Amino acid sequence: MDILILAIMLSTSEAYFFSPIWFSKRINTTTSTHQQGKLIPDLPHRWSRVAKSNTVCQTDQCKKAAEALLENMNQTADPCEDFYEFACGNWDKSHPMPPTESSWSQFDVANDKNLYQIKDILESDVDTTDPSPVSAAKTVYQTCIRRDTSDTKENLKPILALMSSIGGGWPMVSGNRWDDKNFVWYEASADVISQIYSTAVFGVFVTNDRKNTKANVITVDQSAFLLPREMLVKSSTYKLQLEAYKTFVTEVAWVLAKAAGSSDVTKSSLHREAEEMIQFEIKLANLASPQEMRRNVLRTYNPMTLRELQEWSDMAAPNQIDWLKYVKRITANLTLTFDWTERVIVRETDYVFRCIQLLQETSPRVIANFIHFGIVRHFVRDMTAKIHQLTFEFDRVLSGATNDKPRWKDCISTANSALEMALGYSYVQKHFDNSAKLAALEMSDNIKSVFSEELGKLEWMDSSTRELARQKVAAMARHIGYPAWYSNSSALEYYYQGLEVSDNHFNNVLESSRFKFSKNYKRLRVPSERDEWIISPADVNAFFNPSKNVIIFPAAILQPPFFTKDRPSALNYGGIGVVIGHEITHAFDDYGRQFDAEGNYAQWWTESTKETYLNKSKCFVHQYGSYRVSELDGMLSDGTTLNGVNTLGENIADNGGLHAALAAYRKQSAQHGAEPSLPGLESFSAEQLFFLSFANNWCETVTKESLLQTVLSDPHSPHRYRVIGTIQNSEDFPKIFNCPRKKVDTCVIW
Template sequence: MENEVGKSVDNQMDKYIVTIMGKSESQMDIVEKTTKSGKKPWSFVAIGLAVLLLLMTCAAVALVILYASSRGSYYGTNSGKICTTPGCVTAAARIIQNMDPTADPCKDFYQYACGGWLNRHVIPETSSRYSIFDILRDELEIILKGLIEQRDSLPLLEALRMVGDWPVASADWSKTKEPSWSMEENLSIMNSRFNKRVLIDMFVWNDDRDSSRHIIYIDQPSLGMPSRDYYFNGDNYQRVREAYLQFMITIAKMIREDKNMSKDDSFVQEEMAKVMEFETEIANATTPAEERHDVTLLYNKMTLAELQEEFSFNEFNWTFFIQRIMSSVNVQVDPEEEVVVYGMPYLQELKAIISKYSASTIQNYLIWRLVIDRISSLSRRFKDARASYRKALYGTTLEEARWRECVSYVNNNMENAVGAMYVRETFAGESKRMVRDLIEKIREVFVETLDELQWMDKASKEKAREKAMAIKEQIGYPDYILEDQNEKLDLEYANLNFSEHNYFENILENLRAGAQKSLKKLRERVDQDIWIIGAAVVNAFYSPNRNQIVFPAGILQPPFFSKHQPQALNFGGIGMVIGHEITHGFDDNGRNFDKDGNMLDWWSNFSALHFKEQSLCMVHQYGNYTWELAGGQNVSGISTLGENIADNGGVRQAYKAYLKWLEQEGKEPKLPGLNLSHKQLFFLNFAQVWCGSYRPEYASQSIKTDVHSPLKYRVMGSLQNFEAFSEVFHCKKGTAMHPAGKCRVW
């Protein structure tokens, strides 16, 4: 599902791990974190966090009545063919509240399934979107005990000195710093000390062609704004661009004032305008996401010596740059070190750009990119300074409560420590067994369905079967986090030095440790058993480098899963998620990797050609969806292709697995208050996990940056392609939900 080692987890997941749901806005705002990196000591967590408590959702009144009537019996009774257990009543109440029964399911199934939810929920002023996922994520967060001490800009000023200071806010920078300024030096400090990659994205990750080892990657960088479109397009993009520049100027002025420098507004405006011009050229040099879809074309392996010969600009020394980064973890590299270059077109453009700008402008940009990430960790006046930018970008008018920011940060950066607390408090151990059983049922269906595919030959089907059977699963949480006297868990945080009084410095310490934990992997073998995410996460993941699916404890709750709700809902919820993640192993990116996680072409020419033809159908289908909320822009059928293939395959496999379950176990009793068959309930719950709404500003952003289609079209697109849905809801051919033309890959 939700996109971020060597890179931040946000970045890593975007590039290497595919998800069922994109990152939430709070995750985007939170300081970059590293995969399994930069955690605080277990003792710090135990003192600093209260117990994580998962709140029960929906139908509380119905449950109270039911408990009273059943005289304390938890399971209630099944009278006749109506299920009256607490789990069934809770599920029925949730489904009824979310529905709009006045809508025609054959015209707009999303409105039918989610209309009630959309009417009852208003997007909070602190949020850019609000969905079932966001509600469940909110319920994972609790208030941290104690207060966080603020010391205004002092810790930030100390951090800036480590990376050569900020020219726009330094009276003598051109005299004292510029003569010895080194791009390699400053970029390496940003990377190794602050886990921040600017201008050049250098990180360590699994080698795509050899999943057992790590290798250095060189890629085009992220940008200050969400995507390159914000630097060129009009309408809302222009408003965001103007607010972004004003944000730059305001922060630069504030830092000058804090350093007791003379007020010179015109100088600051001129300098930051140059920074904006520089970043716009960098954005223009980056390759659009739509053109970076084929990982096999991105992968270019070469030695550092070859990299130096191919991409030399302004005497930039690649070996020195990378050695400076790796020396932070005592790893030596030489000119024969192999690297993988993903961003070839970008590096070819970078030389001309760098030559046009002064050292002070480039340094101003580097520092700005460091500062913007730290705003959330500073005092209120800094957050107030970005309010206009956030309003233009997200449509939000209020900041998150401080406690919520802190809880999100701790959960994102201390995954296993927090995960242990969450699991102890809320997670039923039996869920692991039940979900593992669902995985096997849906995997079995995926393999069986291969025989239905006319576009794939026998040899490729056999390879696909082998890969599907080799998919490893991780469910709930890593077992070791619950051990007593947990030395392994303590070791994850052993190299961190924190102070309970210095929140900002703790974050910097976390960034340093995260970067170092990632970088030192270069000389380590890949640990295939390590978890790529924490337990207290409402999401699910597939890693092509590991051929592995992951279902954290956080998503194993209603509406996705509960041992107390009908199996129709479990198959339509977590079953669909399981099918989605399995199918990611065979989408337009995952299909390039074999059963061992190596980028290897296992397809016959016949099957590869027809896969592309089948995929093109979905590219056109989703590319024709117009999203009015995003100013009438069309969904990108290319950028969202992988997720659309996974959605379509996931719901198809889960439904077929449910039919097999019915054959073996027999019909389930109906839910109270709902005159719907369980086949209909399967599709209803599938749709309802995607109930949600967006602000227009965020819609304009996500349509350019999110690899998932908008929530509505994830539901509509998948069901329009599935004949079984039309049969279950008796939709006539030619209606919106039963079009004559249908797309299918898996």
């Protein structure tokens, strides 16, 4: 998925399992078996409790659930010492990580199953009853599969032609033929946004107005980077990755230069220019704000007119950019008009100011190289076999995967990027049991109700803030399974009106990017829709969108191990129930709490309650910031810990979600009575099974390289700590597992 699209989604939503790095997957640590506290097999464990029910569930679903839990468990570990190891210690043995992957989790297993189901859909013959977007998705996929990837000049003509049309081409490839007189950096940047819907120096896109969520507005933001910002700003620490990056740029440029017939281009000249380009990107990264600074909504909400933005830029360096011309060029192919009174939101005013100064000090050739490599990296998996191989070699340094993915997975990604809602439509039609949607609706009702009840027990929250918090919970909308308009195939056709696909793979990728750009900018003059879906129903994920106050659970996550009908509710509440609780809690994490019931940025907290909340959140920052990631010793300086600030929102959501789901399960259990136990797990109480189900959400194997990506830039903690942290803070867990009392610092907000 494109970096800009991810940036837009992250700016408006909090995800349960979302990675902001395009080349990386969610990652976690592996752990070794605890040697102390070993338990004697076949004898009662000190933490065991006799289940309340004397019956054992013997349905197929119960047997499968029990088998899955048992094969992942390491029962020689002490659950009171390391519950992640107890619940997931044998995950790597029962689920060996494929060589094409850099991490392998429950999410990946579920997603892999989905990929095969989608593959069957895309490889099936075109059905005359299919809506046209479904047929188009099949065309995109099958064209991708059949494409010629031989290393010929003919196959590189499309990318060379595209680059030639933007700023006179890529200087590194053109050699002495490139003329800076034909290059205006902001014109080239505008063309990149409109042609491939990506960032170039600035991100410029349309989002909800955070103070008026019913309106959409042009938003200006800092650039996105290929490497994590931390690697760029600490380049001396990450020499291996920076050298791999330089090699990647050099070798890709060499392939394209030969295809372009540039006889004056040499490997040494490319190496020098790649170094200059990366140094420029490092300077940009140093100007950019880290993620932890961007969680303050007020700081990143800077409304102004284009005229005011122009005056701000001119103070930095006169005549470096004409913002009105810039916006008009971006939207040249759309029926939109602008003047200097156009209102925009600038996320990072300091970045804009200092970036304009940097651009004035930088040669046009270096800027053009940076912009054009951004174009190339958008298509690196869509060109020849040689460039594809170079991409994998670079990716391997960053991710640790040993084998490249098969082409069919790349082609599913291409088809999904172009027509994700069409693939979601077919997925729902063929593979989704609507009873799962009804069950998820009921569970979300229960957990919302309990969350609201729990607000009444909070002594630190004053009554006026509590009432507004309850109103926010009550107003929270739910998108579960799939959008309502899926019932009408003509609505799907309307959604993709204007997208044309063909039997030319490169053109399909380009046209889908242009279509997404057009769809984004056409929102500018129309009211924002609260029921808009931001993700495909075929995606194994979940979201909270703070600007709409809506929780989103696509159909694909309503499957094992997260949810299965006809199994004990303890497993479903520990699985998908915790996910639901997590997303509800996002409305009250350090970021989501800044939005009101309508999704608008507003100061609805009293000062005293806000101050108490902020003090309580510092506990989570310290707790998670003290978790040491020993697996990275040797890659970084010994003693590497998590970033407690960057992960604060997800950590608050993890803890609140677990508490709310358990409270909702207890309420449901009190109404419906004791549940049967599971075969092979008869000694486990229902609430112990709840916690096992929760921990199994996060079972994972990971490479050190991918773990590094998470620690540096992911807003989620590595999987192991998502279990350890919540268990440490749970007042219920030690009682349920009969753990000895210990003096342990705990953090609780919700």
